[in-house]
Amino acid sequence: MNQQLRVNPIACTSHGLCAELLPERVSLDEWDYPIISSEPIPPGLRKAARRAVTDCPALALLLTERR
Amino acid sequence: MSAITASTALWYASRATGIISLVLLSAAVVLGITVNRQGRLPGLPRFAVTGLHRNLSLIAVLFLAVHVLSAVADSYVSISLAATIIPFVSSYEPFWLGLGAVSLDLLAVVLVTSLVRSRIPRRAWRAVHWLSYGLYPVAVVHSIGSSTDLQSGWLLTVTVACLAAVAGAVVVRLRRSTTAVPRFRRVITALDDAAAGSAAGRQAAERGARR
Amino acid sequence: MTATHALPRHDRRATGPGGLPRLLQAMDLDAHLDAYGPPPYRGARQLIEVVAAAGLTGRGGAGFPAARKLTAVAEAGRRAVVVGNGAESEPASCKDKQLLWIAPHLVLDGLQLAAEAVGATRAYLYVHPHPGLHQQLGSALAARAAAGLDRAEVQLMSAPPRFLAGEESAVVSRINGGPALPRFKVPPTFQRGVAGAPTLVHNVETLAHLAQIARGGASWFRAAGTAEEPGSMLATCRRADGTVEVAETAIGTPLGELLRLAELPGQAVLVGGYHGTWLTSADAAALPLANAGLRPAGAAVGAGLLAALPPGRCGIAEAVRVVRYLAAESAGQCGPCLSGLPRIATGFAELAAPRPRPRLRADLERWARLAERRGACHHPDGSVSFLRSALAVFASELTAHAHGQCSATSHRPFLPVPVGVPAGQADWT
Numbered sequence: 001m002n003q004q005l006r007v008n009p010i011a012c013t014s015h016g017l018c019a020e021l022l023p024e025r026v027s028l029d030e031w032d033y034p035i036i037s038s039e040p041i042p043p044g045l046r047k048a049a050r051r052a053v054t055d056c057p058a059l060a061l062l063l064t065e066r067r
Numbered sequence: 068m069s070a071i072t073a074s075t076a077l078w079y080a081s082r083a084t085g086i087i088s089l090v091l092l093s094a095a096v097v098l099g100i101t102v103n104r105q106g107r108l109p110g111l112p113r114f115a116v117t118g119l120h121r122n123l124s125l126i127a128v129l130f131l132a133v134h135v136l137s138a139v140a141d142s143y144v145s146i147s148l149a150a151t152i153i154p155f156v157s158s159y160e161p162f163w164l165g166l167g168a169v170s171l172d173l174l175a176v177v178l179v180t181s182l183v184r185s186r187i188p189r190r191a192w193r194a195v196h197w198l199s200y201g202l203y204p205v206a207v208v209h210s211i212g213s214s215t216d217l218q219s220g221w222l223l224t225v226t227v228a229c230l231a232a233v234a235g236a237v238v239v240r241l242r243r244s245t246t247a248v249p250r251f252r253r254v255i256t257a258l259d260d261a262a263a264g265s266a267a268g269r270q271a272a273e274r275g276a277r278r
Numbered sequence: 279m280t281a282t283h284a285l286p287r288h289d290r291r292a293t294g295p296g297g298l299p300r301l302l303q304a305m306d307l308d309a310h311l312d313a314y315g316p317p318p319y320r321g322a323r324q325l326i327e328v329v330a331a332a333g334l335t336g337r338g339g340a341g342f343p344a345a346r347k348l349t350a351v352a353e354a355g356r357r358a359v360v361v362g363n364g365a366e367s368e369p370a371s372c373k374d375k376q377l378l379w380i381a382p383h384l385v386l387d388g389l390q391l392a393a394e395a396v397g398a399t400r401a402y403l404y405v406h407p408h409p410g411l412h413q414q415l416g417s418a419l420a421a422r423a424a425a426g427l428d429r430a431e432v433q434l435m436s437a438p439p440r441f442l443a444g445e446e447s448a449v450v451s452r453i454n455g456g457p458a459l460p461r462f463k464v465p466p467t468f469q470r471g472v473a474g475a476p477t478l479v480h481n482v483e484t485l486a487h488l489a490q491i492a493r494g495g496a497s498w499f500r501a502a503g504t505a506e507e508p509g510s511m512l513a514t515c516r517r518a519d520g521t522v523e524v525a526e527t528a529i530g531t532p533l534g535e536l537l538r539l540a541e542l543p544g545q546a547v548l549v550g551g552y553h554g555t556w557l558t559s560a561d562a563a564a565l566p567l568a569n570a571g572l573r574p575a576g577a578a579v580g581a582g583l584l585a586a587l588p589p590g591r592c593g594i595a596e597a598v599r600v601v602r603y604l605a606a607e608s609a610g611q612c613g614p615c616l617s618g619l620p621r622i623a624t625g626f627a628e629l630a631a632p633r634p635r636p637r638l639r640a641d642l643e644r645w646a647r648l649a650e651r652r653g654a655c656h657h658p659d660g661s662v663s664f665l666r667s668a669l670a671v672f673a674s675e676l677t678a679h680a681h682g683q684c685s686a687t688s689h690r691p692f693l694p695v696p697v698g699v700p701a702g703q704a705d706w707t
Contacts, residue, residue, distance in 0.1 A: 011189060013105075014105075015102075015105055017113045017114045020112050053185050054184065054185045055114055055117050055118070057103070057117060058189075059192065060189075
């Protein structure tokens with residue numbers, strides 16, 4: 001069971017917290033919007049990923065289960 | 068300790084924690100507006116601004132709990148627990164305390180929704196969070212009217228400073244709303260900006276080529 | 279190529295090669311009932327099996343297997359809603375409009391049968407308000423109601439004249455009373471769509487095929503087309519002599535035949551639509567109108583648009599106009615699309631002007647990579663794909679432009695591109 005981080009691009013208003021909280025999976029493009037790697041979230045990064053989801057001021061992130 | 072002294076201690080505790088709650092709440096509102104406009108605090112990462120907003124809000128809630136419970140426990144005046152939640156039913160100062168109950172109720176909803184914010188629909192959380200702009204002025208009026216503490220001296224200064232800070236932040240917030248590009252004009256604005264940027268770039272390149 | 283096949287019992291009028299046309303036969307209600315009879319209701323789920331066996335794929339551009347969509351909605355567990363998507367939105371395509379105009383009852387039959395298959399009692403027909411079309415469809419619906427043919431109640435809905443108005447989630451958003459803007463697809467439309475109900479959205483041509491499959495069966499449907507993409511399809515053919523024809527053809531027909539490239543040669547061919555791909559005429563002529571044959575060439579059937587650019591026109595100017603239109607039609611909701619497409623459109627126009635700055639090409643490619651696949655819908659992806667193919671196919675024209683020259687003898691626009699930029703909420707509702 002793998003998790004994947006996804007962004008709702010309509011909700012995202014480029015606050016940029018996700019790139020600070022989960023730099024292993026998120027970087028910001030030249031317009032400050034998140035580029036999210038499609039690599040799965042291993043157990044070690046789960047906590048940081050959950051925090052990114054909860055802390056995003058726009059509530060634009062979600063963690064999905066990937067089969 | 069005599070009963071009167073114990074009661075006095077609780078009464079003072081309620082007043083003191085009330086003032087501290089107000090200061091913390093003011094800071095929380097200012098920080099919340101800072102988060103919204105993607106403002107930064109010098110030297111701190113973005114997640115720290117959000118974290119500070121959340122933590123100060125939670126501490127404010129703690130102090131608020133002590134403020135409410137000590138007021139209820141204190142026997143100097145009769146304030147039932149119900150009166151802290153149901154507005155305007157208190158026998159002591161029903162109006163001013165009623166306002167306190169209103170802001171407490173609103174804060175409770177904001178708190179609960181924020182604790183589960185990643186599990187409720189985005190729009191629902193946002194709509195409830197807007198109540199903060201309502202609960203703050205009600206809390207301020209409650210604070211000023213419930214006791215004479217804030218009406219003179221250095222506590223008055225503190226109160227005025229809090230109000231000024233929040234008012235300033237609200238002005239910033241309003242200006243952001245009113246000057247923001249309306250959603251259905253974003254594309255036409257972006258096209259105009261791109262054209263202007265391209266024209267400026269071309270002029271600069273031509274100037275550079277002519278030198 | 280099409281094979282000969284036995285005519286279905288009701289398809290008495292199809293007499294052309296391979297039993298075509300199947301869809302494009304003008305029929306009012308009387309003629310339709312005479313040819314087909316009333317919709318063959320057979321209880322929920324039966325239709326899905328036939329459609330699966332027939333291998334019908336969506337004719338709206340995505341090419342998704344119709345039976346899978348039907349199953350997903352039927353199994354969603356709550357009362358479903360069906361939408362017939364007739365909002366063509368591609369300025370250069372008119373096949374859906376043509377179908378709705380001349381054979382509305384096939385579409386409306388399909389809508390009813392699909393509704394029965396997924397257990398829906400409410401249906402919507404979502405159409406651009408072309409002059410007279412809504413009236414025509416309204417009359418058709420009234421005639422059917424009088425004849426007691428329909429079981430699901432059908433409501434006619436108006437689509438705004440936006441490129442994205444026909445995008446599935448935009449359709450749902452409009453029907454829900456909001457603007458026709460795409461939505462983030464979590465949860466997906468087949469789970470929560472119109473009024474929160476599981477919603478089936480099918481292109482009107484797909485519904486028309488469905489109405490015929492319900493009568494003719496799977497093997498009849500498969501008698502035309504290819505094994506992976508069976509049946510016939512409607513293609514809007516814009517030939518190099520300026521004529522426009524909506525042709526019904528078996529899937530797999532060579533593009534050269536459809537565009538008559540031998541007698542009417544073009545400089546290049548646009549395949550699919552404004553989210554499609556430019557190909558050289560030489561490459562295009564032998565390719566079949568089928569995804570299996572087009573994908574290796576980097577193209578796809580898409581909205582079924584085929585346009586052969588006449589000699590003497592400027593392909594770059596055409597492409598610049600289209601890319602500007604695509605940028606203007608962005609929903610403006612997603613950062614990468616809103617930031618990328620206007621820059622791309624402006625940059626491309628600059629690239630088409632004499633002496634473009636040296637870094638412009640690299641900037642364009644960088645913006646393209648940042649915009650694609652990062653929106654809530656496929657608008658940035660399709661726009662970037664159109665741009666890249668234009669840059670490749672019209673490379674020599676671009677070089678000429680850089681030196682201040684253009685090989686075109688006529689600057690009359692060939693591809694239809696609406697002017698004006700949407701600027702308010704009313705433009706999206």
